[in-house]
Amino acid sequence: MINRIFAAMIALSVIFGTLSGNMDQVCDAALNSCVEAVDLFLYLLGGMCMWGGLMRIAEKAGITDALSELFKPLLKHIFKGLDLNGGAFRAICMNITANLLGLGNAATPLGLEAMRRLELEERPGNTTSRNMIMFVVLNTASITLIPTTAASLRIRHGSAAPMEILPCVLITSACALAAGLSSAAALDSISKRRKRK
Amino acid sequence: MSTYVIPVFIGLIMVIGIIKKVDVFGEFTDGAKESIGAAFEILPSLIALMTAIGMFKASGGLDMLSGIISPLTDLLGFPRECIPLALIRPISGSGALAVFESILTEVSPDSYAGRVASVVIGSTETTFYTIAVYYGITKVRNTRHAIASSLTADFTGFILSALTVRLFLH
Structure with missing residues (x-):
């Protein structure tokens, strides 16, 4: 999958760069x-x-x-x-x-x-x-308890309650992590079953 | 407050190390030496992925994709202002922060879109960077469903960000 994503991103950037006339920046980024x-x-x-x-x-x-x-x-x-x-x-x-x-x-x-x-x-x-995938998913889904970066940027832009997002962040992270881990477990057992057949 | 966490964390390790009579300096340099060799393993995949990500970001493809998928995200109640953020979040951490910054400049941080963007930043991670770096240190090249599962987590995070903000803050 990483092969396809790597190739697709570069191919797409040439196509999009041509369409949007951003080829200068694409060339710059490539170098x-x-x-x-x-x-x-x-x-x-x-x-x-x-x-x-x-x-x-x-x-x-x-x-x-x-x-x-x-x-x-x-x-x-x-x-x-x-x-x-x-x-x-x-x-x-x-x-x-x-x-x-x-x-x-x-x-x-x-x-x-x-x-x-x-x-x-x-x-x-x-x-x-399998355990490597579980560990990577654990790290790609954020498990931070306190969203310090988001809060500090909210303060800088004059938020009245920078930390009011905390309950939303905790529920969202927990659900995202659960979805990631259960999809990893499910995909793992599917591929094992296929191998057995 | 947050400036205390790291120094205290490191300080605690040191104090407990000394109490337990650990050769703290010797063990530190031994551990650090082992990490040097390991770190060099990451460089090739880092160069490959960052070139692809850099070119893609520069091509303006993200803006075009935002336009294409906006009817779908309207259906889910995900604010239009946050689509570029959701698209860039999995591929670039600094890019996502820049987009977040520009959203907060355009709309108030206490508006619906401002809050959803804050929850997205607080509850998701830079998936592709993490996968590239974590697998870059190993000899693994076939990552099976690691990307699919991580993106499932990201996608769930985007939907839930909009949903929880509507439930609790609006």
């Missing part, structure tokens, strides 16, 4: 997006080293074990067949903690550590494992 990617990579590199180091201290000090115990009852239903005492599960719990606290800058490096460890533990080869 300069790689530099933006390197900027982002450097930003991630720093964050990954920093949070990779902190993660190591947290593991040695037993903090991640305490967090794992806290999340185990809930997460064991989502991540089936994963070693709940293994390193991948500990990293997943750290990532979820960072997400819940709204620490996006910490959540991504910790999430990458979790993906790396999931690959080491599950050895999925070229094709993603």
Whole structure:
């Protein structure tokens, strides 16, 4: 799927660029997006080293074990067949903690550590494992408890009640996450059934 | 308040580490060293995806798509002002913030469209970026239904944003 999306986006941008007369900007983007990617990579590199180091201290000090115990009852239903005492599960719990606290800058490096460890533990080869999909869906559906970015922009534009959106955000995120996870579980069992036939 | 969270979080890890007699500096540098190699795995897929996303954003395709799907979103009660936001949200985080900013400049943050846009920003994530970066660090190239399921979550989020704002705030 990623192959098709990658190719389709570039092909469509040539077509749309021609239709809307924006070819200058498309050309510019084609040449300069790689530099933006390197900027982002450097930003991630720093964050990954920093949070990779902190993660190591947290593991040695037993903090991640305490967090794992806290999340185990809930997460064991989502991540089936994963070693709940293994390193991948500990990293997943750290990532979820960072997400819940709204620490996006910490959540991504910790999430990458979790993906790396999931690959080491599950050895999925070229094709993603079920638990990897579950973890990615968990991170693409936002699980932040307090929408700080939205609230701060609302304040800047003179909102009378910047935090009034909170109940809507919580209900919407919870439903979106539930829809994402259940569709992932459903699609997984469908594809397994097909394989058996 | 929010400026306290990260320093306190890091401080707590350090204090507990010292109490538990962990070699905090040695463990930190060991962990950081391991992350360096891993980080380089992401760069190729980051360059590929960001080029595609950058070209698509620049082509003006999003505006044309907004016009095409607006009859459908009217049916769902999703405000027209928020369609470009919903379209860009899954592919670009900074792009989505820019669109959100321009919506709040045009309409009040306390209007229907302003509130729906706020809920969309607060309750969804940059799906394609997350998938590109997360799978970029692994050798996995066949992501099966990861994109379909993540987009299901996004789509549910857009519909629910409009629905919850109408239920609770209007």
